[in-house]
Ligand code: NAP
C-alpha cells in the first residue's frame with residue numbers, strides 16, 4: 001500500500017530536469033476550467049505514483065460530475081461565443097504551432113514527467129512520446145487552413161455548397177499508455193476544426209496532460225477552449241460520456257469501457273469515436289529477413305512494456321522456422337535492460353500500476369496452466385520495488401488459449417505456429433479484435449495478398465508499429481470505429497452543412 005512519500009526526492013530518484021521537479025513541488029494539481037486552475041468542488045484529491053518505486057509523485061484534484069458540469073458550462077459558452085471557431089484559420093493555426101513549439105521547448109521536462117508517472121523508459125518518452133505530441137499539433141496546425149467545403153453540381157437555378165463546421169463541445173477520455181501523445185491525438189484535430197474540448201486523462205498518468213494544459217494557457221488560447229478534468233473513470237469519465245450538453249465523445253481505452261461509453265452516449269445521441277483494444281497478429285514467413293523480423297517483433301511486443309493497443313501480441317511463425325525464430329526472439333528479449341526507466345540505458349521499465357501488474361501476472365499463470373512454455377521470462381522482475389515483469393516469450397501456444405485471445409497489455413509474446421498462408425490468414429483473423437497486423441516476407445505478392453486479407457485497421461509489411469500523424473489509425477471489429485490521425489480525424493471533428501441558395 002503506497003503512502004505519501006517521505007520526500008519527493010526519493011520518489012523522483014534519477015530525475016535530472018529541475019523544471020519537472022519544480023512542477024511536482026507545486027502540487028496538489030488542479031483542474032483547468034475556463035482558463036483557470038481550480039480545486040475540485042468536492043475538495044478531493046488522489047495520488048499519482050511512480051510505478052518504478054511505488055512512491056507518490058503528486059496529489060491531483062479528483063474531478064467528478066459537479067466539475068464536469070462546470071467545465072461543460074464554460075466550454076459551451078466559449079463555443080457559442082465563437083471565440084475559437086470564428087478566429088481566422090491563420091490565427092488558429094498559429095496557436096497550434098505555438099503549442100507544438102512549447103512542447104518542444106519543454107521536451108526534457110515533459111519526457112521526465114512522462115517517465116516518472118507512467119514508468120516507460122526515458123529513451124521512449126524522449127524519442128517517441130514527446131516529439132510525437134509536438135508533431136501532431138504541428139500537423140493539425142497545417143490542416144486548419146485546408147478544411148474545405150464543396151460546391152455541388154446543382155441545377156443552374158440553385159447554388160448549393162457545403163460547409164464543414166465544428167461539432168461543438170468534445171469530451172475526450174484517454175488511457176495511461178501514451179499519456180501526452182494520446183492527449184495530442186485528441187486535442188489537436190479537435191481544435192484545428194474549431195471545437196472546444198474537455199479532456200480527462202487516466203487516473204494513473206495525469207501529470208503531462210496537466211502540464212500540457214499549462215502550456216496551452218501559455219500559448220494564449222481563449223479561455224474555455226480547453227478544459228482538463230483529472231479524476232476517475234466512474235465519476236469524471238462517466239459524467240463526460242453521459243453529459244447531455246456534450247456533442248461528441250472520443251475515447252481510447254479498453255473494449256469493455258468503450259461499450260459503456262457507447263451506451264452512455266445514447267442519451268443525447270453524441271457522436272462517438274472509439275479506439276479500443278487489440279490482439280494483433282504479427283506473421284513471420286520463412287522467407288522473411290530474419291534479423292529484421294526478430295528486431296521488429298521484439299519492438300512490436302516489448303515497446304512500452306507491451307502496453308500498446310497495437311502490440312504484436314500473437315506472433316504467428318511458420319512451422320519450419322518456429323524454433324529458430326522463437327529462440328532468436330527470446331535471445332533479443334534477454335538483452336533488454338530492465339530497471340529505473342529514467343536511466344537512459346534502460347529499455348524496459350515497470351508496468352503502469354499494481355492493477356496492471358496483477359493482471360499480467362494472472363495471464364502468465366494462465367498461460368502456463370494451459371500448457372504454454374515460457375522460453376524466456378514468465379515471471380515478475382526481480383527488482384525490490386516497482387511493477388516489473390520480465391519480457392516473456394510463450395511457445396507452444398494455440399490460438400484458442402486465453403493468452404492468445406485476451407489483450408494482456410504486458411511484455412508477453414504468444415508464439416503460435418502455422419502451416420501456410422491460408423492457415424495463418426484464418427487464424428490471424430480469428431479474434432474479436434482488428435486493430436493492427438504485420439506480415440514479414442520478401443515475397444511482395446504474398447505480402448500484398450495477406451495485407452489485403454487481414455481484417456485490421458493498420459497492416460505493416462516488414463516493419464512494426466510505425467505511426468505518423470499523416471496516416472489514419474483505428475480499428476476493425478471490436479477494436480472500435482472512427483479513424484484518428486490524417487485527414488480522417490477531420491471527419492471526426494466536423495459536421496457538414498449543405499447550404500442552398502436560389503439564383504435569380
Ligand atoms: P480503461 O478503464 O478503459 O481506461 C481508459 C480511460 O477510460 C481512463 O481515462 C479511465 O479512467 C476511463 N474510464 C474507465 N471507466 C470509465 C467509465 N465507466 N466511463 C468513462 N470513462 C471511464 O482501461 P484500464 O482499466 O486503465 O486498463 C484495462 C485494460 O484496458 C488494459 O489492460 C488494456 O487491456 C486495455 N487498455 C487499452 C488501451 C488502448 O490504448 N486501446 C489503453 C489502456 C488500456 P481512469 O483511468 O481514471 O479510471
Ligand code: MG
Nearest residue numbers: 048049117204
Ligand atoms: Mg503515476
